[in-house]
Amino acid sequence: MRALMDLYGAGLARAVALLSGRSGNPLGPLLDDEAVAGLLVLHGLHPDSLDGRIDRALRRAEAQGEVDAAGFDAGTGRLRLRRTTASGCGCGGGSADAVQERVEAALGCFAPEVAVVEWEDVPAAAEPVLLQIATRPPGRQDRAEAR
Incomplete structure (x- = not known):
């Protein structure tokens, strides 16, 4: 053999x-x-380095932009991955479980040094508050106009 x-x-x-x-x-x-x-x-x-192969696995799993590598501990084989709460919302990538399965399968091929994947959910950035622009209520004068 x-x-x-x-x-x-x-x-x-x-x-x-x-x-x-x-x-x-x-x-x-x-x-x-x-x-x-x-x-x-x-x-x-x-x-490729291990980091390069992890990035390649994320690309292969079509998870880049949804999942980021947060750190790898070579001693334990533990890889921390951050996923935004927006991933798995049904807008392209599928459910969070499906993304997780694809990523872990790809890591098994491209980075078998990864023994354990620890997932962290990071809240997506809040949408900006919209500024409402409106006219003054009728009958109300601006102080500058009153002078």
Whole structure:
């Protein structure tokens, strides 16, 4: 089994090396693929840092803008994610549970170092208060006009 793992690892290392030297971004589609990304991580060949792979997982789960990484503890494998209360409101991303499931599944492929995801709900920014502009009530004079 070890020999087979070494063979796969050597093949993947060679593929990454061959594609890395080309112009453009030929590695991009491979790094965005969950199966390939998982294999690259397994063999220690993924070129992105852990933070980069967490961001990639959030993009893959279509959760960027709804979910932000708040911190990772390498000792415990705990990742804190902040989600605005506006996420999961039914306006595109689905329910909060669906977003959470997509994010955790993507993290399993792109960042298997994450053992536990701790979710924090952050209230969305309050809508600005609208300024009401109206005319003066009839019969009321401004002090400047009265002079």
